[in-house]
Amino acid sequence: xxxxxxxxxxxxxxxxxxxxxxxxxxxxxxxxxxxxxxxxxxxxxxxxxxxxxxxxxxxxxxxxxxxxxxxxxxxxxxxxxxxxxxxxxxxxxxxxxxxxxxxxxxxxxxxxxxxxxxxxxxxxx
Numbered sequence: 538x539x540x541x542x543x544x545x546x547x548x549x550x551x552x553x554x555x556x557x558x559x560x561x562x563x564x565x566x567x568x569x570x571x572x573x574x575x576x577x578x579x580x581x582x583x584x585x586x587x588x589x590x591x592x593x594x595x596x597x598x599x600x601x602x603x604x605x606x607x608x609x610x611x612x613x614x615x616x617x618x619x620x621x622x623x624x625x626x627x628x629x630x631x632x633x634x635x636x637x638x639x640x641x642x643x644x645x646x647x648x649x650x651x652x653x654x655x656x657x658x659x660x661x662x
Contacts, residue, residue: 562581
């Protein structure tokens with residue numbers, strides 16, 4: 538294996554370790570939120586869920602850039618990125634995520650986009 542791929546593999550492992558730490562924080566915060574009346578625990582859960590989402594995005598972009606050789610561009614870049622990482626590239630890499638996982642992530646993206654648009658439009662009024 539060449540040195541570039543070894544570096545990419547190391548970065549992927551590091552990112553996966555960080556994502557695992559974030560998920561541990563989500564679980565701990567969720568447990569605290571259920572046993573406490575303090576909404577600050579829910580704020581921490583939300584922040585860490587964002588960190589989880591961002592970590593996966595960094596991972597997908599890393600693989601797209603260094604293994605696939607291209608990161609999608611344009612208005613629907615994230616949808617194209619999810620499609621890219623859910624596809625096997627023969628003789629290069631297996632699918633990074635399943636088509637089922639891609640579908641779930643697209644639902645999250647649509648939900649997040651609609652929330653952002655709703656927040657933006659309500660702040661304009």
